[in-house]
Amino acid sequence: MHSDYNRRQFLRHASLGVCGLVFVGIDAAAKPTVRQVWIVQVSASGQVSAPERIDAIIQSNAQWHAQLSQDAFDITRREGTEAPYTGKYWDQHGQGIYRCIGCDTALFNANTKFDSHTGWPSFWAPIASENVHNTVDTRLGMRRTAVNCSRCDAHLGHVFNDGPKPTGLRYCINSVALNFIALA
Ligand SMILES: [Zn+2]
Secondary structure: OHHHHHHHHHHHHHHHHHHHHHHHHHOOOOOOOOOEEEEOOEOOOOOEOOOEEEEOOOOOHHHHHHHOOHHHHHHHOOOOOOOOOOOOOOOOOOOEEEEEOOOOOEEEEHHHEEOOOOOOOEEOOOOOHHHEEEEEEOHHHOOEEEEEEOOOOOEEEEEEOOOOOOOOOEEEEOHHHEEEEEOO
16 A cells, blocks of 8 residues: 555656656746647737747637637537638628637738639638648548638638649638738
8 A cells, every 4th residue: 555655656756757847848938738829919000020929729619609609619619611602701802800700810911812703711821820720621521621720729711722823822711710800
């Protein structure tokens, strides 16, 4: 009994030691319970700042459901897709910043928006590569590249290789995942 206790204590301390080493190695200031991400902040006038490391937004489905509309929840948290030509931004042309509906991170600048004739708002680049991340999506019997918000992991849409210059990319994004703010 006594030796079992000592062994458990030893294992507990050993694992704490390993965790401590890992966190020191990554970032001495990092909190062990909060994941952090690099994000580029964009001001109301469109000014882009240097990337900074901030806490990711991690919430339960119940919390997201309370915060978002049903459509926004279904699309951003359950990887849904809005019907083409039904969203509020596919035919919008004003200058401004498209931000994440979940966490307000700046995702796309209207100056990269183009008419893709698909019925979804389409962009040839994100506002900053840090602010979105790609994952492989093999649903529907296809291999596609899904695009998510880096800070809150909201599903935004997909990116394809048939876009216009200068990138040749087409970020096909659900309107309901975005919140457009006209330039101040
Ligand atoms: Zn987000």
